[in-house]
Amino acid sequence: MLRPHTLKIVEIFTSLQGEGLRQGEPTIFIRFSGCNLRCSFCDTKYAWQRGRDYSAEQVVEKIKKIRERFPVGWVCLTGGEPLLQDLRLLIRLLKKEKFKVQVETNATLYYPLAADWLSISPKPKNFFFCAAYRRLAKEVKIVVTKDLRVRVVEKLRRAFPRTTPILLQPQSNTRWSQNLAKKLVREALKAGLANVRLSVQLHKIVRLR
Ligand code: SF4
Numbered sequence: 001m002l003r004p005h006t007l008k009i010v011e012i013f014t015s016l017q018g019e020g021l022r023q024g025e026p027t028i029f030i031r032f033s034g035c036n037l038r039c040s041f042c043d044t045k046y047a048w049q050r051g052r053d054y055s056a057e058q059v060v061e062k063i064k065k066i067r068e069r070f071p072v073g074w075v076c077l078t079g080g081e082p083l084l085q086d087l088r089l090l091i092r093l094l095k096k097e098k099f100k101v102q103v104e105t106n107a108t109l110y111y112p113l114a115a116d117w118l119s120i121s122p123k124p125k126n127f128f129f130c131a132a133y134r135r136l137a138k139e140v141k142i143v144v145t146k147d148l149r150v151r152v153v154e155k156l157r158r159a160f161p162r163t164t165p166i167l168l169q170p171q172s173n174t175r176w177s178q179n180l181a182k183k184l185v186r187e188a189l190k191a192g193l194a195n196v197r198l199s200v201q202l203h204k205i206v207r208l209r
Contacts, residue, residue, distance in 0.1 A: 007085055008033040008051035012062055014070045018203035020119050020139045020167060022102065027074045028066055030059065032082040037106055039123050041143060041171050047080035056090040064097060076102040083109040091115060107133050127152060134160055141167045141199065144177045150187040157193045167199035 010031045017027045031044070033051025042048075054062075063075060075094055077087060083105050091101050091114050100116040107120035107129035121141040122129045140160055142148065148168075157166050168184055170177035181198050188196035202208065 005055070006053040007056060007059060007087075007090060009054055009059065010047045010051045010080065012059070012066070013209060014066060014072075015209040016202065017074075017076065017102075018201050018208060019104075019169065020141055020199065021165065022074070022117065022119075023199075023202050025074060026070070026072045027076045027102070028063055028070065028072060029076045029078055030063075030082075032077065032079045032085055034084050035079055035081040035106075036084060036108060037081070037123055039143075041145060043172065044080065056093055059090055060093045060097060063094065063099070073098075073100050074102060075099045076104060077115075078104040081106055081109065083111070083113075087113060107137070122156070124148070127156060129159075137164055139165050139167055141169055144168050144170050144181040144184065146176075146180070148180065148184065150184055150191060153184055153188050153196060154191060154193055157188070157196060162194045164195070166193075166196045168197065169199050169201055173200060173204035 010033045012030050014028050017023055017025045031047055033047055035048050082103060087103065094101050095114060102117040102119060103113060103115040104119045107122050110130035110132045117138050118133065118136050119139050119141060120129060120133050120137045124145055137160065140156060142156065153166060168181040170181045185196055185198050
């Protein structure tokens with residue numbers, strides 16, 4: 001259930017976007033607490049439990065202060081799973097301050113949001129995503145786990161417009177996962193699937209913060 005009055009947040013920090021098409025862009029991140037999934041490969045398990053309560057107004061004040069020394073245009077709401085909480089007021093206030101807002105979600109939850117960029121990352125085993133994301137997602141990020149096969153990539157590819165990239169992200173940037181990701185990109189190409197790409201997490205290669 002959405003928590004309307006307070007936002008439980010694990011951390012607010014500055015960095016470069018490490019994932020997806022916005023990779024490399026300086027961004028202020030807000031990491032929300034809690035997740036409705038428990039992926040074995042999760043690299044932010046610390047976000048499942050911890051966190052401090054803030055009002056949306058307090059968060060925006062903090063972000064405005066950060067902007068004084070880190071003058072960026074983008075704020076990324078991430079987790080955990082941010083859509084477990086009610087992000088609408090926060091996004092409204094951020095946009096009033098002329099920020100662009102990216103939301104990263106596992107796509108199992110949906111309610112209308114005035115975000116500028118929705119990054120979705122459906123998770124194994126069923127790779128479920130709410131239907132609204134078919135037209136709203138700017139990118140679909142898939143962690144390349146050991147049992148990922150091209151038929152799953154194909155199913156996802158066919159579910160979204162061709163212009164929405166399917167980004168295969170090696171799990172924790174391990175060698176075996178990089179190799180599997182490259183193999184899957186080749187197999188997707190052979191199967192005639194457009195816009196399937198390898199996408200390495202920048203923060204697993206370069207220390208970004
Ligand atoms: S959905 Fe994301 S944050 Fe949640 S457990 Fe899976 S990897 Fe971690």
